[in-house]
Amino acid sequence: MEDFVYFFTFQDPSIAWVVLGVTLLGVGSAYVGTFSFLDKKALLGDAISHAVLPGICCGFILAGEKNPVYIVSGAFLSGAAATFMSSWLRRNTKLSDDTIIATILSVFFGFGIVLLTALQKSGNPEVAGLNSFIFGNAIGISEDDLMLYGGLSLVIIVVLTLFLKEFRLMVFDPEYGKAIGFPMKFISFLFNVLMILAVVIGIQAIGVVLMAALLITPGAAARFWTDRLNPLLILAALFSVLSGILGTYVSFVLPQMPTGPWVVVFLSIFAMISFLISPKSGMIFRYVARKKYLRKTHRDHLLKALYKASEGGKTGLTIEEIYELYPYQKPETNQSINDLVNDNFIANNQYFINLTEEGVSEAMRIVRLHRLWELYLNESMNIAPDHVHDSAEQLEHLITPELEAMLEQRLNYPTLDPHQETIPRPNKP
Amino acid sequence: MTFDSNAFLIIFTGSLIAISCGFLGVFMMLRKMSMTGDAISHAVLPGIVIGFFVSGSQRSLEVIIGAGLLGILATLMIDWLRKKARVQLDASIGITFTLLFAIGIILINLLAYKVDLDQECVLYGEIAYLPIDSWITQNGINLGPRITWLAGLNFLFVISFIYLLFKELILTSFDENFSSVMGIPSKGINLALMSIVSYTTVSSFESVGAILVVALLVVPPATAFLWTKSLMPLLKLTALMGVLIALFGYYLAYLIDSSIAGMMVTVAGVFFSISALIHSRKLIHSKKPSVIGGTSSTSGQFGF
Numbered sequence: 056m057e058d059f060v061y062f063f064t065f066q067d068p069s070i071a072w073v074v075l076g077v078t079l080l081g082v083g084s085a086y087v088g089t090f091s092f093l094d095k096k097a098l099l100g101d102a103i104s105h106a107v108l109p110g111i112c113c114g115f116i117l118a119g120e121k122n123p124v125y126i127v128s129g130a131f132l133s134g135a136a137a138t139f140m141s142s143w144l145r146r147n148t149k150l151s152d153d154t155i156i157a158t159i160l161s162v163f164f165g166f167g168i169v170l171l172t173a174l175q176k177s178g179n180p181e182v183a184g185l186n187s188f189i190f191g192n193a194i195g196i197s198e199d200d201l202m203l204y205g206g207l208s209l210v211i212i213v214v215l216t217l218f219l220k221e222f223r224l225m226v227f228d229p230e231y232g233k234a235i236g237f238p239m240k241f242i243s244f245l246f247n248v249l250m251i252l253a254v255v256i257g258i259q260a261i262g263v264v265l266m267a268a269l270l271i272t273p274g275a276a277a278r279f280w281t282d283r284l285n286p287l288l289i290l291a292a293l294f295s296v297l298s299g300i301l302g303t304y305v306s307f308v309l310p311q312m313p314t315g316p317w318v319v320v321f322l323s324i325f326a327m328i329s330f331l332i333s334p335k336s337g338m339i340f341r342y343v344a345r346k347k348y349l350r351k352t353h354r355d356h357l358l359k360a361l362y363k364a365s366e367g368g369k370t371g372l373t374i375e376e377i378y379e380l381y382p383y384q385k386p387e388t389n390q391s392i393n394d395l396v397n398d399n400f401i402a403n404n405q406y407f408i409n410l411t412e413e414g415v416s417e418a419m420r421i422v423r424l425h426r427l428w429e430l431y432l433n434e435s436m437n438i439a440p441d442h443v444h445d446s447a448e449q450l451e452h453l454i455t456p457e458l459e460a461m462l463e464q465r466l467n468y469p470t471l472d473p474h475q476e477t478i479p480r481p482n483k484p
Numbered sequence: 485m486t487f488d489s490n491a492f493l494i495i496f497t498g499s500l501i502a503i504s505c506g507f508l509g510v511f512m513m514l515r516k517m518s519m520t521g522d523a524i525s526h527a528v529l530p531g532i533v534i535g536f537f538v539s540g541s542q543r544s545l546e547v548i549i550g551a552g553l554l555g556i557l558a559t560l561m562i563d564w565l566r567k568k569a570r571v572q573l574d575a576s577i578g579i580t581f582t583l584l585f586a587i588g589i590i591l592i593n594l595l596a597y598k599v600d601l602d603q604e605c606v607l608y609g610e611i612a613y614l615p616i617d618s619w620i621t622q623n624g625i626n627l628g629p630r631i632t633w634l635a636g637l638n639f640l641f642v643i644s645f646i647y648l649l650f651k652e653l654i655l656t657s658f659d660e661n662f663s664s665v666m667g668i669p670s671k672g673i674n675l676a677l678m679s680i681v682s683y684t685t686v687s688s689f690e691s692v693g694a695i696l697v698v699a700l701l702v703v704p705p706a707t708a709f710l711w712t713k714s715l716m717p718l719l720k721l722t723a724l725m726g727v728l729i730a731l732f733g734y735y736l737a738y739l740i741d742s743s744i745a746g747m748m749v750t751v752a753g754v755f756f757s758i759s760a761l762i763h764s765r766k767l768i769h770s771k772k773p774s775v776i777g778g779t780s781s782t783s784g785q786f787g788f
Binding site for chain 2: 092095096097098101144147148149150151153154155156157158160161162163164165166167168169170171172173176264265267268270271272274275311312313315316317319320323326330331336338
């Protein structure tokens, strides 16, 4: 508990610095990564994280030391080369996208390893710091580096915010953007620059392999909560910052633990929770909604069956007859019967089921919708009568009163459906 | 030039690994699962760590079983995320392998007192030590480098797998619906393929490292694909390239004193670039209209 208080009240300035750095980094990566995720280019970020390695090594070779300017520039050129080559391969060869990304990723990284091991064998003591590029070392970043990279992250965030509508166009409708005069090529280029920058900053904290998580997971998680871009970006940034702080905290409490992997674990937890419980897109919600829908359709089918029995002259059906209509669905049938009794649409007199007055008008409605739709498909869409039943089976549950009125009008209040059955309407006194 | 047995051993082992990975990679490429293969090579890390922890050694059967299981787990996770949770494919792959790799690193740190795994070693191996790491039986007979035996075993498994399941692999790669109709369990074949990839990854990680296994899985088949679209020539070209990569990789690494595995990948990359350049010029010179500066509305699954 003491640790918790100590950490979160930021009494220790180095903790405050690290949290600040992680926050800025997380927000920058989440912003860039979310756009890339929406553009379905999520794994390109992974490729770029691997591809910057040769550039970093070259920068180091030229500078002779771990000079940030050289390293970032080198990484930048390397990343840009990777992006360019990917586009070139896509345009000029028949290789599939995943093959191209995997090729660029591994070749650049392999070449980077060659440079790195050559450097390691050269005996230059500064080389030890380069290893943190591959595996990340959030806490090991010096204060000067933090200022530089924090500043760069801020630049990324600011540029993304300023050019929000341009990037929005780039992701969602580049053709339109081009048509109204935006320089789409330049915007794509600018975005790639920001992405490479975010990667270069990020891999120092979290490492090459895990960088992809910082880019992809926040956006993927946030996507399940909202359809609109601004809330999406803010939520993604929030997930990223929270995970960053939690990860740093774990690393603080358990000193032998590296920060990066814990950040990824927390991000993934947020993501999994989002996938499960978010309203509308979440798994639990979809499962419950589907169950409810199935119950409703079953109830509607039951009402239809009773109505059709009445068209055939019977006053109702025994429960055995109903069970036979829906084989292997006894529990669902019982459930529907209970629901309908509660709604007062049917009456259950000692296992003989018949429609109440309200039940009759509700059943008529469903049958009417079914037959109207069949007629519509048959007459206006020229579909043969034996092909219209399945579509009507599905749509009878969904057609609204407004749509019903439109259908009636369009078909001119017909009396018969394509199978020569009457279209039932309530008798108006 | 005298016959350098060390060099021969290294090149031979490198070829075995390159060919095993290459053959598997041909099928992965045809199924458009190259990035999944990349994900699996990262995702096996927790399995390796747990196997190491359970058995106390880096070179045990438990490690291989652990890796195989993790490979299957990763494939299932990606599939679950995509189909049940409805996350897009590239994000599913990204989330899965980063989570599993992160867990692996956490486990390494947690179990550090018993698990002596070096992150660097796992990621990019060092094949140069191969000749000095010999398999000495209880009778004291030196049977040669342990890793060569491992690579040979792996090679045999891969070849048998492909040979025995050749028809099924082809069918499920080219026409999954038809294969289902025929009664071939395409999901099962997929899982089997991914398990063999995991096993190959683990088997090779001591020599070339997990990340460079990906390069050997992807680049030679991609290069071969630039030259031919038929399956048997693809496999043969990939095999040939495997040998050449090992050969050039070794000597060039020796020249500049660097990682042999990294150099093998670089050589593969050079072959790839040359092939790409040769074949694209053909495209430009031919009379067919080429799409210069493609539009982003034609972006594919990973689009760019």
